[in-house]
Amino acid sequence: MRTTSVLIVTFAVFVVLETLNVPNMPGDIFRRVMASIAVIAVFSGWYNLSGSFVSLLQSDRFGEVRMEAGWMERVARFGILLFAITSLLEVWRVDISGALTGVGVLGAGLAIATQDLIRNLVAGMNNMSEKRFAIGDSIQIDGSFVGTVESIDLRSTLIRGFDQIPRHVPNSELSNAVVLNYSHRRHRRVMLSIPLLLDSTEAQVLQVRDTLREHLSACGDFELSEEAPKHVYVEGLSECAVTIIFYAWTTTPEYDNFLRVNESLSLKILETVRAAGTELAYPTQSINLRGSAIP
Structure with a gap:
């Protein structure tokens, strides 16, 4: 509501400025100030709504998957702040091409450093879309480890073995493994x-x-x-x-x-x-012993 009010007031001021025909220099500065206020209002609204958008991932629709919403919300807000700063600098015509190049290089380095994390994120989304297993299912991985799925995150899946020891298995390993889901069988x-x-x-x-x-x-x-x-x-x-x-x-x-x-x-x-008057058989073996003559 506040964001909408600020945008309405800003738009009204712009209309007034155009009507009054304010001189170029003060009018240009005032227009940039008002544009900056509008940018701040828009991005502050997105910043406040980021938590609500992330919380949608924890709704009943995705009830079988427990996602770590805290770090997702922080990443979303960081991205909003970054775009807000970039937009403000553009409003004031600050050359940020060099900074953007540095950010691109930094992003490439971070992508290389976090490639395992990204691979697990993608694999986690694939596992969820394929519905290979859900919380509470008893599964076997690669014909060896057997356990019960307790939680499914975007980076790893918590599986508790029948020995009651929890295992945090990376989603990338689960995505490439042969998974037997015993809970999906209809008969024994x-x-x-x-x-x-x-x-x-x-x-x-x-x-x-x-x-x-x-x-x-x-x-x-x-x-x-x-x-x-x-x-x-x-x-x-x-x-x-x-x-x-x-x-x-x-x-x-x-x-x-x-x-x-x-x-x-x-x-x-x-x-x-x-x-029936018979009996169950069991393996038997006959041994014949021949006695020797004793002098």
């Missing part, structure tokens, strides 16, 4: 190999297989749509067992539900094997 895979004794009869093996197929279809723990493969078959023979493979996907990706489904399935396997 359950894959078991169930070994039965080699001397199990065909009827016993088929009974176990068919019972597990019924459990997969009727228990409600597994996804039955076409997008989720499901297999319960006699996989083959090994040295000590007849193996049945159980391959399916849970209905939801939650880890607690995955544990519950595995527990229920394990108990069902034990019950089914006992009901």
Whole structure:
């Protein structure tokens, strides 16, 4: 409001000066003074509004990203002050070409010195635009480190590992890394190999297989749509067992539900094997010892 009032008054004074036809020398000085007041008013308004513009980056629209608004606001205000000083010098016709050359050289030096910072800023914006992950997601980086995203800044991302140690990972590294987002999966895979004794009869093996197929279809723990493969078959023979493979996907990706489904399935396997009159196999090895004659 103050900026608007100052600009209105300044414009009115200019109109009065043109109407009164003030002599060149005092009129020119007075016009420059009024122009300087207008420049100061405009840039002071921008200076005061810079905090509001930066705060828009922390609105609900960007709720998943916590940005460091303090340093961004300082950079914005520094830029406004620099342009304001340049405009005032232009109003008073001060030659600033040499200064601008020096500022350009200084800017180039700063760009070289802060290239890592700039690279991380650009990478951070790319990560946000691609929506590769959000706060609260469990991710794996380059097939090794696994953790939960706690905050996403423009320069780095805070990831807390399952060992509860926080890691501040530069955004440039995340931008070039292979990131597995476990929180975006729709199901969890359950894959078991169930070994039965080699001397199990065909009827016993088929009974176990068919019972597990019924459990997969009727228990409600597994996804039955076409997008989720499901297999319960006699996989083959090994040295000590007849193996049945159980391959399916849970209905939801939650880890607690995955544990519950595995527990229920394990108990069902034990019950089914006992009901079929056979047993689970385990690796065995026979050693024959030949005794020697004692004189």
